[in-house]
Amino acid sequence: MNKRLSITLLTAPAMIVLLGVFILPMLLMLMLSFQDDNQAFTLKNYALFIQDSFYLEILWRTIRVSLWTVLATLLLGFPVAMYMAQASGKMRGIVTMFILAPHLISVVIRNFGWVVVLGEKGWINETLMKLGLIEQPLRLLYNELGVVIGLTDSFIAYMVLALATSMYAIDPSLSKAASILGASRARTFFTVTLPLTLPGIIAGTTLVFSLSMSAFVTPALMGGTSVKVMPVIAYEQIMATLNWPLGAALAFLLLGSTILLVTLYTKLIETKRYKEVFAS
């Protein structure tokens, strides 16, 4: 068969879906975000974002929640990745299985489990009350803390994967050499392990940050009406207020600020590393 014909026949079905359900709709959405009620060109949907401090506050809250999530997944994920890098093949398989498997079960269900644990009459509060440690139930849910807990649970697998991948590539004899040369455990960690894991840290933090910025389900279920983040606001504009141009603009503003922040962050780290290399 003709090569060109084969290629066309093989790729066309998937390309039709991609162009028709993804590229074309995205272009339409972009156009719509620049339209006013009379379908004329306008920048007001984007301008509103700068004029109205309400939206800036929501963006800042979204960023804050995402940063806390990045910090929590990094702090919890780092020891796990270190353990995986040192463990035997069998143990590594078990840890991988138990980190990844929950990830394949719907986020709605995982969030529900957390509601049972963290709620006002949840497991933690009931236990603490019974022990007499607290008199009033702690507020662990329907605030930013609840959202961060839910997001950390959702995205820690990505962080562990990113960190573990870069740690697997580190030659274990480097740490050995450092300790033979008399470096303490802490010194070996900060001068050998940490710098060599940096690519994994950058990959993991940017991934978890981007995912947290656009998360909708967890903020809706574990933040309730008090923690409104950008995706929730965009959803409300689309489905409740039916202001589609504004909803589309908000979604793009969210994507734009995420890309901007991630780019700034990676640039910053790269320049810092160059300076370190050239200074020494």
Added chain:
Amino acid sequence: MKKINVLGLITFFVLILVNLPFLVIVPSSFTAAGYLAFPPEGFSLQWYSMILERPEFIESLWTSLKLAAITAILATFLGTLAAFALSKYKFRGSGVINALMLSPLTVPSLIIGISALLFFTRIGIAGTFTGLLLAHILISIPYVVRLVLTGLSTFDYTLEKAGYMLGAHPLRVFWDITLPLLRPAIVSGMIFSFLTSFDNVTVSLFLVAPDTTTLPLAIFTYMQETLDPLVASISAVVILLSLVFIVLLEKVYGLERLFGLNSQSH
């Protein structure tokens, strides 16, 4: 040795943490009480028989299973064909097509959902099963393409050549040589597509009508109004169903390999 133990302890703690939701949901679903509590009080199957009295959950479970099954078959078919073209032929624009195939992964589901709603409303398929299906196929294609491309990267094309030289028809070569060798990649692409569709909320959210609601969305909506053990019993059913597919995936392909963690590289 001491260092490993500390790390092991933290790892154990994190593993408990990420699995805690399930460890809590399953026991709570057997409670004899009329309200949600952990630890549960007494033992009863009442909240499981309650599911049968809620047609919206039965119907949405049926919708979800049907949707996930058709998505898995079609996405695997489309994705596998495209991956074959990308792997077998070197042609101008293959880089662009490859990037396009994976691009839905790089855009937040929120934007995929909103844009699909806007477009589907224009062409009149918003809220229909067809619209939902198209969007689910779209978000599953990247996984299939990636998995099958990985499978093809180690594929030995001389085996196909040998088949031709021995006089086999191209279809027979494909059926008897190519397909069996790629089976793990294709089957895991299919299972992964099934789970991707079965779990999805953020894209479906914008595309369902009351009669096309999926199960995760039905639970999502119910949870925002009422929190009772009924959510626990339905969730337990979903957990069990998902576990079947996760175990299958682990057996066919291995989760470590699926998520790109190659333990042999150490």
